Amino acid sequence: MLLAPVIAVADEGATIIPAREAELTKRVGELEKELMAARVAAATVLKANATASRPKLRGFGGGHKMLRLTPTKLRGKMGSAPETMVQLAEIELRRQCSEKIDMQSAQPQAASPASWNPGETPDKVVDGQYSTKWLDSNTGVLTITFGGAAPVADAWRFATADDSPERDPVSWILEGSADGVFWATLDHCDNCDSKVPTDRQKATEWLPYVDAKCGGGGGGGKSADDADDLDITGCGGGCAFLIIFFCGGFTYFVAGALINYKKYEKRGVEAVPHLAFWKDLPFLVKDGVVFTVQKARGRGTYATV
Numbered sequence: 001m002l003l004a005p006v007i008a009v010a011d012e013g014a015t016i017i018p019a020r021e022a023e024l025t026k027r028v029g030e031l032e033k034e035l036m037a038a039r040v041a042a043a044t045v046l047k048a049n050a051t052a053s054r055p056k057l058r059g060f061g062g063g064h065k066m067l068r069l070t071p072t073k074l075r076g077k078m079g080s081a082p083e084t085m086v087q088l089a090e091i092e093l094r095r096q097c098s099e100k101i102d103m104q105s106a107q108p109q110a111a112s113p114a115s116w117n118p119g120e121t122p123d124k125v126v127d128g129q130y131s132t133k134w135l136d137s138n139t140g141v142l143t144i145t146f147g148g149a150a151p152v153a154d155a156w157r158f159a160t161a162d163d164s165p166e167r168d169p170v171s172w173i174l175e176g177s178a179d180g181v182f183w184a185t186l187d188h189c190d191n192c193d194s195k196v197p198t199d200r201q202k203a204t205e206w207l208p209y210v211d212a213k214c215g216g217g218g219g220g221g222k223s224a225d226d227a228d229d230l231d232i233t234g235c236g237g238g239c240a241f242l243i244i245f246f247c248g249g250f251t252y253f254v255a256g257a258l259i260n261y262k263k264y265e266k267r268g269v270e271a272v273p274h275l276a277f278w279k280d281l282p283f284l285v286k287d288g289v290v291f292t293v294q295k296a297r298g299r300g301t302y303a304t305v
Helices: 003-053 122-126 237-262 275-296
Strands: 066-074 086-088 090-095 106-110 134-136 142-146 155-159 169-177 184-189
Touching (some): 106 122, 106 134, 122 134
Antiparallel strands (some): 066 142, 066 169, 090 155, 106 142, 169 184
């Protein structure tokens, strides 16, 4: 009978300890959410400050001696606390819409060496191998400095690591700088889960820089040498004019010929729309050239009365 109070106290303690552990686990999860929200807010402020500091600085143009990648959201797991460990297998750059740039002379650096795992340091993202990776337990900012001439790139991509898809960045800001003071936004993507493959050790599609004249390949993990990496959305004003001109001309001749054939029962050359005009066009061009040359030479074009 004397042991009954002792047993009761022991049972009560056994109940309190798991409850305390659950409370602490919940609090840790809340702190991780607050930490991730603070990082996202800091990245947003960083971008706003860079834009305000130099509003005319555009993303694409000259080469950038430095690149800065800020992951603002990781894929995470459904129903779990926000992930805080980020990892990448490789970062690659492309120029002239097809040529992959050699990155092995670049020098990557992350904010906190204490957050790297042994053998999973920042230099692994430029070693040319998808079998290695950089892992940062604090979702760190990755800065890459080029020792030689600054590469002029038009797109970039990254490869997923060998495990843990929840550590993949799915929102990010990529910036470039010539001096480490003024930074231009090269690529900004929010909630881009669909662009990041869940397959391991596989590259994303090419992600075009701001103002670049050709875009991504449209399929995750494509080679930089794929011909279909070109994007018609990069077509300039002259290109658009030629497309409209030739498409309009083709439509004019085909539609006109069909009308003459069906409605007026014309055949052969006679079916060409406005045939008389096209026959006179060479002579009209000739007269225009002669008139222009005479004007340029200062000769009169009217007979003296």
